[in-house]
Amino acid sequence: MGREPTALTPGRLLRRCGLLLAFLALSALPAGTPRAAGGAGTLTIGVTQFPSTLHPNIDSMLAKSYLQGMTLRPLTHYDHDWEVVCFLCTEVPSLEAGSAVLETTPDGGEGIAVTYSIHPEATWGDGTPVTTEDVLFTWDVGRHPQSGVSNFELYRRILDITVIDDKTFTFHADRVTFEYGSSADFRVLPAHIERPIFESDPASYRTRTAFDSDPTNPGLAFGPYKVVSMTPGAEVALEPNETWFGAPPAFDRIVVRVIENTPALEANLLSGAIDMVPGAMGLTVDQALAFEQRHGDDWNVLFKPGLVYEHIDLMLDNPILADRRVRQALLHGIDRDAISERLFAGRNPVADGNVSPLDWVYSEAVPTYAFDPARAGDLLEEAGWTREGGSGVRRNAAGEPLRLEIMTTAGDRTRELVQQVIQSQLQDIGVELTIRNEPARVFFGQTVSQRRFSGLAMFAWFSSPENVPRTTLHCEQIPTEENSWGGQNYPGYCTPEMDALIDRIEVELDREARAELWAELQRLYATDLPALPLYWRAQPYVLPPWLEGLRPTGHMGPTTLWVEEWRRAE
CATH class of the missing domain: 3.10.105.10 (Dipeptide-binding Protein; Domain 3)
Structure with a gap:
């Protein structure tokens, strides 16, 4: 769960309004296609929050999830239809497919073995492959009582991990939950960077992680973008990650600029200092309504x-x-x-x-x-x-x-x-x-x-x-x-x-x-x-009319999980 919830029917409670954005369908990349950016220039995004940490498993904050939708990907998450889909994995495990199997736990309880395969081309930005070694290290951090991980219960429930090969592993969980095939909160960490920091002093790890001390290290990203500069409290700049295994992102540079005062955020939109404001971390509904009345001819305002x-x-x-x-x-x-x-x-x-x-x-x-x-x-x-x-x-x-x-x-x-x-x-x-x-x-x-x-x-x-x-x-x-x-x-x-x-x-x-x-x-x-x-x-989104492919989800999966689909209209 991320930070920033009358007995009426849902239809009366929530009325859809605003403009629906067209989705730009992307075809699969043919083998050997370069994964360079598409030359669409810079996209500058204005938000109201700067994350307290960039570590994916410490503190839950929407500003961090938004940024890391561009630099990292969870094993699974919900899509736009609120269905569980793979991001880092290749197939969502299921009992029907045999990739999830009921088993007895060491204490005689009912557990489950759930097998995932990491995308074969998933590679950290410094060229190091994303492997089961990273999965094992993430589990070590998550279950350590002093690591400061937010959802430590998730890691405690994993009794063991069986490594099948460098890209395939099995979680052995201590219970069978209805969400057994979903692992949105298991955010894989780069063992080759973070392990020495963690093992030197687990109790102080949350304040010494490379995600905060060395945020521009390319080895911290395997998503379509990587962080290239950061001014704490003010701005994060991202550029395409050459090792990204998915469709190539269109923008040469994305800048996420923090403007904590919402009236100033609107002023920056109108001055051209920022190109867009996302939902949940931008203008409030009342501001967006007023903005739409005054400037709706020049901007796409969407209420989700x-x-x-x-x-x-x-x-x-x-x-x-x-x-x-x-x-x-x-x-x-x-x-x-x-x-x-x-x-x-x-x-x-x-x-x-x-x-x-x-x-x-x-x-x-x-x-x-x-x-x-x-x-x-x-x-x-x-x-x-x-x-x-x-x-x-x-x-x-x-x-x-x-x-x-x-x-x-x-x-x-x-x-x-x-x-x-x-x-x-x-x-x-x-x-x-x-x-x-x-x-x-x-x-x-x-x-x-x-x-x-x-x-x-x-x-x-x-x-x-x-x-x-x-x-x-x-x-x-x-x-x-x-x-x-x-x-x-x-x-x-x-x-x-x-x-x-x-x-x-x-x-x-x-x-x-x-x-x-x-x-x-x-x-x-x-x-x-x-x-x-x-x-x-x-969630009010204020978007330039030339931006295509951005589709709000309505849930905690940020739109940036599909940032590679964003395009500048021809």
Whole structure:
């Protein structure tokens, strides 16, 4: 899962709008065709975030996924039709094809052996082939308790790896999950570069990786592009990778420029300093709507509904927020319908939980929280927070005020506006919110990922279809100093019931039975509220009319996973 989620039907909730971009079909390369760029010049992309790290398996941040869609590829990922397809591998494993086989684990449980073959021409940019040695090293890093890998559970579940040859290997997993053929989070690392760094001191590996200390090393890339220069916090430049095994990319150079202030991002578009702005890390819906009205004749503006969940993580270590009644009161005190309609013209529909109505596992049978200040007040009274004379800030029996801090990414005009609206609305029910924001690289790289926020942290999760929320909701996924801040359960939510549901969903192969478990998970999430659901974000893309081949997916697979299909129109 990547960072930056009313009982209405999906059709009413999410209305498709904007322009559909034509897809430029690419034929297969004949043998021996040079893989040089097509001479389309430079494409400059404006985004609002700079990644906290370029290491593919440490910290989950959309800005990093976007960049690495151009330089690396996962074994598998979801495509535009939300189906699992190969990127680095040659065939998605399946029980039917015999490339996945049920087996008994050493402790007598039911496991599975899943065999992948790496693309025969996959080669790191320095000429070193991508091999099973890289796979073994990645597994060593992922399962080390001090490596700081975000999804360490994935690597822990792989009991062993059988090497068949330099390009073929078998994962032996400790359980049979419905996603057994999908390995989107297994991001292969270059053993010939990273192994000496890791083995010298695993505990400090996350701060010494070559992905950050030597980002222009060509041996860190095997995708269509490689990083050729980087100015931290400001800009990354990429040029074609001569060892790339796929269709040749068209652009001679791609520059990803960070402009954290969204009004400045729009100004850079109009001045020609940048050519395009992608969804999720660019203009907000309200800005894109206004931009389309003023400049729609000169730009293609596309709104893509998808799996971007805007929410507020709650620090459950805070005694105030540890009380579920307070969490429920906060949600009753926020007029999310008004936020959706007045700020986003209804294109960002209210979220009832962490599963999108676009996802087949979505359940309408979950508790909902209408804007109800009276109910919010009752809940706060029950929790011991009272008001003198019925007004002002509430206080508990010890006289302490009901005061909380809310944080988000600085410079994001819409998030800052939503903050102010929420601050005003919660003030009406006796809750005092103080606002403190940080640049995205600090907010995500330290404050959120190391659980340094004290109250409320507003940001978005960007997920794949039917994404089991283990890393964000399971007890074992709470980041701590002991696990080098691995995991993404930033609120510190921990209940045996949620853990059991997550465990059962993953191993339930029957679709109908799994849907029932998903419905129960959504009910529990909406009852406990480890986070406050706000709305589902449409992704606005602002593209030049001469750019062809860019197709948004609606899920966490970035469009850059198909960057070699992007072309300048003739």
